[in-house]
Amino acid sequence: MADLPNIDFKRIEIPKMPNLQRGSLAAIIAGLVVVMAGFSTLYQVQPEEVGVVLRFGRFVRTTEPGLRAKIPFAEEVRKVPVQRQLKQEFGFRTVEAGIQTQYAETTRDLAGEAVMLTGDLNVAVVEWIVQYRVDDPYLYLFKVRNLEETFRAMNEAVMREVVGDRTVTEVVTVGRQDIEAQVGLRLQEMANQYEMGIAIDQVVLQDVNPPDPVKPSWDEVSQAQQQRDRMINEAQAEFNRVIPRARGEAQQAILQAEGYALDRTNRAEGDSARFTAIYTEYRLAPEVTRKRLYLETMQRVIPKVGRKLYVDENTTGVLPLLSLDGTATRPTADSATGGN
Amino acid sequence: MNRATTIQLIILLGIVFLMGQATYTVSETEQVIITQFGEPVGDPVTSPGLHFKVPFVQKINVFDNRFLEWDGNPNQVPTRDRRFILVDTYARWRITDPLLFFQRLRDERGAQSRLDDILDGETRNAVAQHNLIELVRSTNRNAEDVQIESEEEEVILEALELGRQAIQTEILETAAGRTSDLGIELLDLRLKRINYVTEVQQDVFARMIAERQRVAEEFRSEGQGEAARIDGERELELAIIQSEAYRIAEELRGKADATATAVYAEAYNRDPDFYAFTKSMETYEQTMDGETLFILGTDSEFMRFFDGDR
Numbered sequence: 001m002a003d004l005p006n007i008d009f010k011r012i013e014i015p016k017m018p019n020l021q022r023g024s025l026a027a028i029i030a031g032l033v034v035v036m037a038g039f040s041t042l043y044q045v046q047p048e049e050v051g052v053v054l055r056f057g058r059f060v061r062t063t064e065p066g067l068r069a070k071i072p073f074a075e076e077v078r079k080v081p082v083q084r085q086l087k088q089e090f091g092f093r094t095v096e097a098g099i100q101t102q103y104a105e106t107t108r109d110l111a112g113e114a115v116m117l118t119g120d121l122n123v124a125v126v127e128w129i130v131q132y133r134v135d136d137p138y139l140y141l142f143k144v145r146n147l148e149e150t151f152r153a154m155n156e157a158v159m160r161e162v163v164g165d166r167t168v169t170e171v172v173t174v175g176r177q178d179i180e181a182q183v184g185l186r187l188q189e190m191a192n193q194y195e196m197g198i199a200i201d202q203v204v205l206q207d208v209n210p211p212d213p214v215k216p217s218w219d220e221v222s223q224a225q226q227q228r229d230r231m232i233n234e235a236q237a238e239f240n241r242v243i244p245r246a247r248g249e250a251q252q253a254i255l256q257a258e259g260y261a262l263d264r265t266n267r268a269e270g271d272s273a274r275f276t277a278i279y280t281e282y283r284l285a286p287e288v289t290r291k292r293l294y295l296e297t298m299q300r301v302i303p304k305v306g307r308k309l310y311v312d313e314n315t316t317g318v319l320p321l322l323s324l325d326g327t328a329t330r331p332t333a334d335s336a337t338g339g340n
Numbered sequence: 341m342n343r344a345t346t347i348q349l350i351i352l353l354g355i356v357f358l359m360g361q362a363t364y365t366v367s368e369t370e371q372v373i374i375t376q377f378g379e380p381v382g383d384p385v386t387s388p389g390l391h392f393k394v395p396f397v398q399k400i401n402v403f404d405n406r407f408l409e410w411d412g413n414p415n416q417v418p419t420r421d422r423r424f425i426l427v428d429t430y431a432r433w434r435i436t437d438p439l440l441f442f443q444r445l446r447d448e449r450g451a452q453s454r455l456d457d458i459l460d461g462e463t464r465n466a467v468a469q470h471n472l473i474e475l476v477r478s479t480n481r482n483a484e485d486v487q488i489e490s491e492e493e494e495v496i497l498e499a500l501e502l503g504r505q506a507i508q509t510e511i512l513e514t515a516a517g518r519t520s521d522l523g524i525e526l527l528d529l530r531l532k533r534i535n536y537v538t539e540v541q542q543d544v545f546a547r548m549i550a551e552r553q554r555v556a557e558e559f560r561s562e563g564q565g566e567a568a569r570i571d572g573e574r575e576l577e578l579a580i581i582q583s584e585a586y587r588i589a590e591e592l593r594g595k596a597d598a599t600a601t602a603v604y605a606e607a608y609n610r611d612p613d614f615y616a617f618t619k620s621m622e623t624y625e626q627t628m629d630g631e632t633l634f635i636l637g638t639d640s641e642f643m644r645f646f647d648g649d650r
Contacts, residue, residue, distance in 0.1 A: 057367030058389035117534055119477045120493040122548050123541070142368040144432075145406040153411065153430040157530035161504055164476040167486060167493045168548070174487065194407060194432060194527070213545045217552035224556035228563030235570035239577075246578050250585030257589030261596030268600030272607030278618065279610055290617060291641075297621040298642045306630040311637050 040072040048083035052137050062137060080137040085201060088152060090114060090159070091127030092206065115211070116160045122168035123214075127206040128180075130155055130187065132198045139197025147196060154194070158186045168210065172218070176205050361395030366402075371438050373401045384438045403438045404448070407527055410455045416537055417464050421471040424540050428533040429463050431455065431512075433519070433526050440523030454522065459529065462515045466507050475534055478504040504531060 044067055045051040051063040055075045063077075070077060091114030093104040104110070114125045132151075134140045144150055162182045166175050184203045191198050210218050282289045302308065365388075366372050372385040376398050385391055386405065393400065412429040419425060433455065435441045445451045467475060473495055483497055502510070512529040519526055536544055608615040628634070636643050 054368065054388075056388075056390035057365040057370070058387075059368050112533070112535075115533075115535060117476045117536075119473075119481070119496045121472060121476065121495055121544070122551075123536070123544060143406055145369070145404060146409050149411075150407070150409055150432065153409070153530070153532055157430070157532045160531070160533065161478055164504060165479055165481065167488070167496050169487065169493065190528075210548065211545060214548045214552065217549040217556070221552050221556045221559065224559035224563075228559045228566070231560075231563035231567040232570065235567035235574075239570055239574040242574055243577050243581070246581045250581045253585045253589045254592070257592040261592045264593075264596040264600045265603070268603040272603045275607045275615065275618070276610075279607075279614060282611075282614060286614075290614075293618065293621055294641060297625055301624050301628050302634065304630065305628050305632045305634040307633045309633065309635040310643065311635055 037072050041069050043068055043070065043077050045079060046081075049079045049081050050137055052078045052080060052141055054078065059138060059142070078141055080134050080140055082134045082137055085131050085133055086198075087129055087131050088148070088155065089127075089129050090152075090155060091125070113156060116163050118163055118168040118171050119165050120167045123211050124163060124168050124171045125207070125209045125211055126159060126163060126171065127208070128155075128159060128183075128203060129206060130183075130203045131201040132191075133201060134197060135199040136197035139195050141197075143195040143197065147198075150194065151191075151196065151198070154187060154190050155183075158183050158190065162186070172208055172210060176208065180205055358395055363390055363392055364400050365390050369404060369406050371403050371405045371435070373403070373438050373442055374398050375401055380439055380442065401438075401442060403435050403441065405435070407432045407434050408448070410452060410459065412456070412460055412463065412532075414533070414535075415460060415464060417467040419467055419472045419475065420469055423472045424537045425467070425472065425475075426533070426535045426537055427463060427467055427475075427531060428535075429459065429511075429529060430532050431459055431515075431526060431529040433524050435523060436525040437523035440521070442523075444522045451522070451524065455519070455524075458515050458518050459511075462511045462518075463531075465514075466511045470502065470507060473498060474500055474502055475504055475507060475531065507531075 043051065045063055045065045047065045049065060051068060052059065053061050053063060053070055053075050054077075055071065060075070068077075091110060092106065093110065095102040095104050111125070114127050116124060116126055118124050140147065159179075162179050163171055166179070171179065180203045184200050187203065188200045191200065209215065364372070366385055368388045370388070372391075374381045374385070374393055376394070378399075381398065410431040410433055412427075412431070414426045414428040416424060417427050433451075435451075441451070445454060477496070477500055480500055480503075481496055486493075486496055488494055488496075508530055512526060515529065516526045535541070
């Protein structure tokens, strides 16, 4: 480069450039080293986390949230979200939580998680979630490989164990809370045994159903239950409709009978009083009173009668000539003559 | 200058390389065996941190220190009561003697395949020796605590010989006996899933449906029965009310009739003949109307005078 004399500009530049380059390169490298050292020294722990510091792979300390420092290159940090509530879902998956949460379509695998045998050897489909927290970051990080998978397997085993002790009816209807509590307890026991460093917050059963092909018959049962109630209610209603009315009608019949009784005795007394009164007078002049009563009656009766026939006792031959309409001629004649 | 720095650099790199060869780190999750030309040297290194070894000659073999997973394949196994089920198990295990482990199994892949043999085999044996109910239930239930809706559910009350947990422990113990000389400790074994094979499942569903239908029928019949009882009660009540009312009413009427009869008898008995006379008169008056044909003989009391002298 020095044997290019015709360019002044270059000649000046040549000795200077390497100097400049060397200086700035060193500065850049130094800067980079500082930045890298800074980056590998300082780290931030988020409010919900703790930092677990390892020196050459050995656990040395945990650090609280904030800006923290460590020895560069020798130490590394693992952050564990101890305050965050973690969740596992079984039998279904939330795709996107929100006001209207989206769920993944139920696949064979998902269904497999939820199908289990009950204690009466029937089948139930139980979906549930478990909420848990990291309790001991050291155990959580270093004691169990594939902790999440392990935890899921535990869940499936424990849920089936608990459900396996109950009838399908209990599982689907009344046993929910009991199952949740039991599963929670046993999961915690096992998590301790496995040294997982997690605390179970709660187990919550979601949809618990009989298997799909069996569902209609379960609906039929609740339908039948309602039918039973309806039939009983209807019968009771009929009872209530009829009986109080019958009571009232019975009262009415009794009151009517009382009325009849009163009527009957009063009339009897009235009639007898009248008879007694007449009789008292009659005894004073029996012959004449009797005739008078007879004739007075005739006087009232005969004008009302439609047809009258006066027959001499010697001319009885006229009777066969009469065209009678066949109604009670003789009795009338009899009764007429019976007045004697 | 340039050459000097190059040499310096090379020396530095050499030192770094040597350091790299002479040291190694063991993390919290690891344990290490040092081998020298393939032959294990010294005790396994289990304490985490920075360690030294002879560079180039010694090699480190890393093993996991944590609880490891084993997940069985769903096996189709018949139970003692000849029900075909799919059994899925999982186990937790740990390398407790890395040297032994290294010698017997070399790596985890070897271990997993050996565990497959042992655990699947033991699970099959255990399942085949027990009834299904023993594999499903763990504890005996008190008859008072269980609501039984149908006969089928009564299996829940059968007494267990062992139960699920005991069988799990049994499998674990026999398997643990077979893994102890492999440098492995079995921590736990669980029956994860037990399901009916598809054909059996259809039968079970059919049975469940039949069972539900029976329960439904029972409810309906219960409803009908109860309704019939209430109907009967209603009819009885109605009969009681109506007949009692009838009795009381008739008693009242009867008494009244009796009283009336006594009153009449007392009055009319003074002169029965006169009573007959007056009553007849009254009756004539009431019974004769425009339709009546009245034939009067001249010999009657009424017409007596019409006939002239008599």
